[in-house]
Amino acid sequence: MQLNTKQEEAKNKINWPLLIIAWAWSWKTATLTARVEYMIREKNIPSNNIMMVTFTNKAATEMRERVARVLWVEKPRSIYAAWNFPLIWTFHSIWIFILKEVLLKYSSEELQIWLRKDFIIYDEQDKISVLKNILKNRLNLDEKEFPARKIAFYISNAKNNLITAKWYEKEIDSTIKEVVYKAYLEYEKDLISNNAIDFDDILIKTYAVLRIWKILEYYQEKYKYLMVDEYQDTNLVQYEIVKLLASKYWNLAVVWDDSQSIYSWRWADMRNIINFKKDYSDALVIKLEQNYRSTKKIIAWANSVIAKNTSGIKKELWTENDEWSHIQYIEAPDDKIEASIITQIIKEKEGDYKDNLVLYRTNAQSRKIEESLLMANIPYRVIWWMKFYDRAEIKDLLWYLKVIHNPNDTVAMKRIINTPTRKIWAKSIETMDNYRENFSLTYPQIMENIDDIEELNNWAKNSIKIFNQLFEDLVLKSHKIVVSELIREIVKVTNYEEYITSWLSGEEKDSKLENIDELVNVATEYNGMEPRESLAIFLEEVSLITDMDTKDERSDYVTLMTIHTSKWLEQKRVFLTWLEEWLFPSFRSIWDIAALEEERRLMYVAMTRAREELYISRASERFNFWDYVRNPESRFLKEINKEYLENYDLWNFVNKWNSYFSKGLSGNSEWFSGFWSSFWWEIFSKPKIKVADNDISQFWLWDRVSHPKFWNGIITNLSWELATIAFTWKWAVKMNIKIAPVRKV
DNA sequence: TCGAGTTCAATTTTT
DNA sequence: TTGAACTCGA
Numbered sequence: 024m025q026l027n028t029k030q031e032e033a034k035n036k037i038n039w040p041l042l043i044i045a046w047a048w049s050w051k052t053a054t055l056t057a058r059v060e061y062m063i064r065e066k067n068i069p070s071n072n073i074m075m076v077t078f079t080n081k082a083a084t085e086m087r088e089r090v091a092r093v094l095w096v097e098k099p100r101s102i103y104a105a106w107n108f109p110l111i112w113t114f115h116s117i118w119i120f121i122l123k124e125v126l127l128k129y130s131s132e133e134l135q136i137w138l139r140k141d142f143i144i145y146d147e148q149d150k151i152s153v154l155k156n157i158l159k160n161r162l163n164l165d166e167k168e169f170p171a172r173k174i175a176f177y178i179s180n181a182k183n184n185l186i187t188a189k190w191y192e193k194e195i196d197s198t199i200k201e202v203v204y205k206a207y208l209e210y211e212k213d214l215i216s217n218n219a220i221d222f223d224d225i226l227i228k229t230y231a232v233l234r235i236w237k238i239l240e241y242y243q244e245k246y247k248y249l250m251v252d253e254y255q256d257t258n259l260v261q262y263e264i265v266k267l268l269a270s271k272y273w274n275l276a277v278v279w280d281d282s283q284s285i286y287s288w289r290w291a292d293m294r295n296i297i298n299f300k301k302d303y304s305d306a307l308v309i310k311l312e313q314n315y316r317s318t319k320k321i322i323a324w325a326n327s328v329i330a331k332n333t334s335g336i337k338k339e340l341w342t343e344n345d346e347w348s349h350i351q352y353i354e355a356p357d358d359k360i361e362a363s364i365i366t367q368i369i370k371e372k373e374g375d376y377k378d379n380l381v382l383y384r385t386n387a388q389s390r391k392i393e394e395s396l397l398m399a400n401i402p403y404r405v406i407w408w409m410k411f412y413d414r415a416e417i418k419d420l421l422w423y424l425k426v427i428h429n430p431n432d433t434v435a436m437k438r439i440i441n442t443p444t445r446k447i448w449a450k451s452i453e454t455m456d457n458y459r460e461n462f463s464l465t466y467p468q469i470m471e472n473i474d475d476i477e478e479l480n481n482w483a484k485n486s487i488k489i490f491n492q493l494f495e496d497l498v499l500k501s502h503k504i505v506v507s508e509l510i511r512e513i514v515k516v517t518n519y520e521e522y523i524t525s526w527l528s529g530e531e532k533d534s535k536l537e538n539i540d541e542l543v544n545v546a547t548e549y550n551g552m553e554p555r556e557s558l559a560i561f562l563e564e565v566s567l568i569t570d571m572d573t574k575d576e577r578s579d580y581v582t583l584m585t586i587h588t589s590k591w592l593e594q595k596r597v598f599l600t601w602l603e604e605w606l607f608p609s610f611r612s613i614w615d616i617a618a619l620e621e622e623r624r625l626m627y628v629a630m631t632r633a634r635e636e637l638y639i640s641r642a643s644e645r646f647n648f649w650d651y652v653r654n655p656e657s658r659f660l661k662e663i664n665k666e667y668l669e670n671y672d673l674w675n676f677v678n679k680w681n682s683y684f685s686k687g688l689s690g691n692s693e694w695f696s697g698f699w700s701s702f703w704w705e706i707f708s709k710p711k712i713k714v715a716d717n718d719i720s721q722f723w724l725w726d727r728v729s730h731p732k733f734w735n736g737i738i739t740n741l742s743w744e745l746a747t748i749a750f751t752w753k754w755a756v757k758m759n760i761k762i763a764p765v766r767k768v
Numbered sequence: 769t770c771g772a773g774t775t776c777a778a779t780t781t782t783t
Numbered sequence: 784t785t786g787a788a789c790t791c792g793a
Contacts, residue, residue: 078783115783147782167777222783288781385780390784448769587781609780625781648779649784 040306041276047631048316073109074246118229182223243271255284358645362395380594402580443522507546597633602641603654
């Protein structure tokens with residue numbers, strides 16, 4: 024492709040800090056690829072001196088493919104095989120890679136990071152289960168008052184501000200923080216004893232390691248040329264790590280798009296750009312404003328929405344593309360009809376199913392569309408974060424692999440010791456656990472000497488011995504066979520299929536077995552390696568992989584995903600659903616300007632996914648939060664320049680169904696069509712929700728009330744029908760208590 | 769200690 | 784509606 028002047032400029036500036044301000048579909052990826060090519064081909068920079076950091080595996084894989092294509096080389100199979108290739112991976116993969124490399128050379132004591140080289144990574148679920156255990160058993164706290172998720176949030180926040188458990192004591196200014204402090208200390212203890220780290224630790228440990236001079240020096244030399252994509256989504260620690268690496272040669276190029284910054288809840292900090300301008304004050308700034316994907320209307324539309332944000336760099340995205348597309352607004356009477364209209368459009372349109380992308384705000388919102396597509400026999404795929412690896416059967420097998428890889432992984436060991444049931448009950452596990460903690464032993468050590476534990480009866484000891492034998496055999500095997508075969512072996516020796524499917528039949532059974540096959544299939548990618556290596560790398564990559572990465576490009580199906588997930592995609596036709604106040608923007612964000620602006624950026628991201636056709640839909644009422652609700656149309660719709668919008672003709676849709684149905688009936692078709700229209704009219708006009716008709720005299724100031732959506736609250740202000748209610752969940756909400764579904768408690 | 773049956777709480781966004 | 788956490792009889 025031909026680069027434009029701006030892109031060309033970005034490509035050629037290599038020995039200088041560079042800030043590329045890119046907007047949606049400005050071909051930044053192509054520019055970065057060209058830049059890598061230029062460095063290697065024209066400037067003879069060794070390819071393994073280049074590091075490019077991305078945010079998702081999807082982006083990294085795509086970049087690697089592009090680079091491999093222009094360099095005429097094969098792309099490396101794993102990060103450990105990238106000898107003659109630029110290091111193009113995600114933040115997390117690269118830091119793990121560096122950590123492992125460092126741990127091979129230096130002892131954990133020397134590094135002060137309390138980690139051995141075969142460490143394991145805890146995902147969100149592991150983290151919660153560890154914390155639950157701490158809160159319940161060690162701190163004896165009520166989990167309603169101190170839910171593990173909330174504590175996890177505080178700990179994550181602390182970690183990303185580089186506050187260690189010990190230092191957290193200084194942060195205590197409330198009961199909750201006192202609990203967090205205690206839990207944090209225990210949590211860290213657990214991580215160390217299991218030789219584990221969580222996602223936050225990946226960054227923090229890397230930062231700690233790189234602050235050791237000789238190590239930093241090594242990596243500064245090794246990766247002289249740095250590029251960071253999606254820089255607006257970096258957080259404080261990531262910023263500092265990059266800064267350390269860049270601080271010798273200053274060959275840092277970052278790509279920044281503040282209107283696509285949608286990860287502040289993951290501690291992404293937009294202030295990083297201010298710091299960047301300070302820290303690299305002579306950086307060259309290049310703006311890429313031309314969009315090469317979407318049509319004029321879509322861009323005008325996106326611009327008109329993002330213009331409502333007060334923060335951020337002013338921008339005007341533009342394009343030379345033709346104006347022939349349309350933006351249609353579907354205002355459906357309810358969620359079912361919304362879904363059927365979308366289904367029908369997909370069905371009617373020419374071309375492949377895979378041209379269609381359906382977006383929504385939260386994962387749970389896919390259901391109605393799924394049902395509708397299913398009925399219409401349209402193949403679809405829902406991209407859910409980690410969904411595949413969340414399935415019980417997959418998790419179980421991965422737990423096995425984890426323990427085989429690292430027998431000290433207590434959490435994993437406890438998961439599998441009685442899966443499938445082998446009569447090692449909770450009581451026995453608890454006893455062993457006490458021994459383990461009191462004598463700082465590991466599970467393998469305890470099981471080896473199980474006869475020494477007096478509290479256990481012979482029967483229990485025997486079960487444990489049998490398990491131990493099985494486990495040791497598997498460990499031995501893991502040195503001889505690659506991971507894909509190892510999985511099969513586990514399934515075989517544990518009788519796993521029998522266990523997982525014995526109470527199932529038909530489809531469910533098949534799907535479980537298919538999942539296991541799929542796991543083995545994924546693992547075969549690592550077949551060419553040494554057995555133990557294949558196990559280690561497979562486990563590492565599995566913990567970072569998402570549903571999206573397993574996407575099969577060849578088959579033809581409609582794709583459904585959240586807007587967040589869609590950030591890396593473009594599609595010919597996009598359906599953007601659930602455009603209602605409370606839902607998008609979400610009710611958690613509408614009270615806070617910063618949060619609201621992030622939602623608006625999310626809207627911008629969603630709109631700019633569309634290349635040619637954009638449909639935006641909402642339903643006047645829908646089933647949500649286990650009840651029918653009526654929400655006003657999203658403020659984002661109001662912010663749109665209305666001249667860009669066409670209303671989708673609902674009667675057109677009704678009539679189509681009409682004729683479709685009446686055709687099937689001979690004779691009375693006229694009667695039928697009349698009946699059908701009136702039936703539709705019923706659906707259209709009749710609200711399914713009951714608007715409450717409360718007796719307002721029953722409500723008083725400071726009354727406790729409950730609401731189906733916001734749970735419990737207290738009336739803090741009351742004037743006639745209008746009440747302000749402070750809900751325990753979040754902020755105060757103003758509502759008309761005569762018609763609102765509130766109830767005195 | 770199991771497991772069938774019952775209750776009760778919960779929905780942002782994900783590397 | 785789902786799933787996790789409970790209850791209770793065997």
